[in-house]
Amino acid sequence: MPGAADPGFDTLALHAGAAPDPATGARAVPIHLTTSFVFESSEHAASLFNLERSGHVYSRISNPTNAVLEERVAALEGGVGAIATASGQAALHLAVATLAGAGSHIVSSSALYGGSHNLLHYTLARFGIETTFVKPGDIDGWRAAIRPNTKLLFGETLGNPGLDVLDTPTVSALAHEHGLPLLVDSTFTTPWLMKPFDHGADLVFHSATKFLSGHGTVIGGVLVDSGQFDWDRSGRFPELSQGYGGFHGMVFSEESTVGAFLLRARREGLRDFGACMSPHTAWLILQGIETLPLRMARHVENTRKVVAFLAAHPMVSSVGYPELEGHPSHALAKKLLPRGCGSVFSFDIKGSRAQGKAFIESLKLFSHLANVGDCRSLVIHPASTTHFRMDDAALAQAGIGPGTIRLSIGLEDADDLIDDLKRALKAAEKAVA
């Protein structure tokens, strides 16, 4: 490798973790659709199982195609490694389950994807893991919520759907004061817009379904470790600093000073819960990542044009995009997201629910569905879909009104998107409450 610096982002997006296949010369990453890998001998098998050698045994635990994806995302984030999972939700669950158990406590931002809120508030509570939700900008609230049994602080880099920018430097510093790691969901920003590890976060996960894949074709997640958090020094994580009965008393922080978390997550959570990624899915996400820098630039460029159009439209009461001066996170966005605030944002239509419905149903280019980060533009009504499980109080705490509409701006011609929105707003105007 020439030069005295790591390759740049665009180069890593194409090459990190992958080289021409030594067996066939294939230049693109091969899809290793196999459950298992032949051992050279009984001794070789035993040493692989006992972590005396590195290699693949069974594709639930690791797979060569998935490994390329894991290395690539880790490279783009600046982490030590990663684990590909069946979905973004599986990545969140894997992170929590590796660090927390019955009797544990999490402090989380209240501005979350509805599914994440549900997992923390209802499902994990059933297994004895309690979560306190705080507004992402309420630093005193974060501090006050930390308890002796707290294991994790958690938030989204850009909160869903109001786009509250998480003050990652401040929240991570607070976490570290208490010997705790900060986990962030970086789905909306991707490493192209923000590298949370540079701002103090310790763990990052993505719903790779969204921008990383970018084409609306597969479901997947990736969990990345910065390797920066000292699990031993914290004293709060016997899961990593004391012997694990499920692997001959292995002490993960002894085995790997900077990779202890991933070692346990793979050897326990991925093995036992089994929420692994298909190699075919990994391959499709890799195809997406190869063009991530190009796509993100275009996503942001289109979004700025659409935001400007909506902000000036008389039928629109508010646009929630942090690049606008009136957004509560405007200052933080300028500091943490200089390349842009992504392409997912919400706005409110002046008028009734019926007018909101007329707006969505009049759109032709925008697809009405439950996803974001597609190359095609998307629209949804959060209160009745992604966040429908939340009561009114929780909706209000997450910044969602009954008339809030969320857009995910794709890669089409911006003028066509604006024409589509213009037409639908006209239809909404005509639809009498």
Next chain:
Amino acid sequence: MELIVDSRKAYAYTGGKPFDPTLPCIVFVHGALHDHSVWNLLARWFAHHGHAVLAVDQPAHGRSDGPPLASVEALADWTLALLDAAGVARADFVGHSMGSLVGLEAAARAPLRVNHLVMVATAYPMKVSDALLTTAREQPLRAIDMVNVFSHSSIASKPSFPGPGMWLHGSNRALMRRMLAGAPGLDGSNLFEHDFRVCDRYANGLQAAAKVRCPVTLVLGERDQMTTPKHTRDIAQALRAHTVTLPAGHTLMTEAPDGVLNALREALARPVEHS
């Protein structure tokens, strides 16, 4: 395993098995700004194949108390004292980079206590450029990034270390940053500059080589930009060393773990001839 050496806590990873001093012992010695974890796979393999393993954290690195020691010679004495503390009379020495010089010096100081010496990614003299020393002193994080790039021959080493899905550049950078933050160097230096100066100042290599009595193997990375193979000719000759070259850079244990394992198995099987 924790030991007391020179009245200070010293740590050695034992490969995932309780240490048994009655078994043939291998001592693994890490390089600059590293700790025992760079030997993880090799240490586990040998610990589970009939050996007692001591993968040490040098003073002020990882779990061993500081301060750091000032020279390769002092580190060799410390490592031999650690063997005393562990109840080990003789051992094989395997060292990486700066640690390879420690192994060489230990084998010279106590030739009858070292059965085999394996010097991984070594060179002699192990000079560090003034520019890199200055950068290590003034901008240690930048120096880590530079060394990290020089240390790796690929951005796609398989099957990765210690297992699939690990990004070697990121792992090495995080480990070096952790060591840097963990303890200072001596005389106002940071630990990175300190370790580099220990390598740079070591001048006893050829004299030490003349005292070594055990079989010596050099395991080199053909694409190593930190300790290039061409800088081993004199020391290899002085040690009458067997040389194994692998398709890797400076971080051989992580870029080519199986290749290093095979080289070590072969090296440590050579008949012990204390000439």
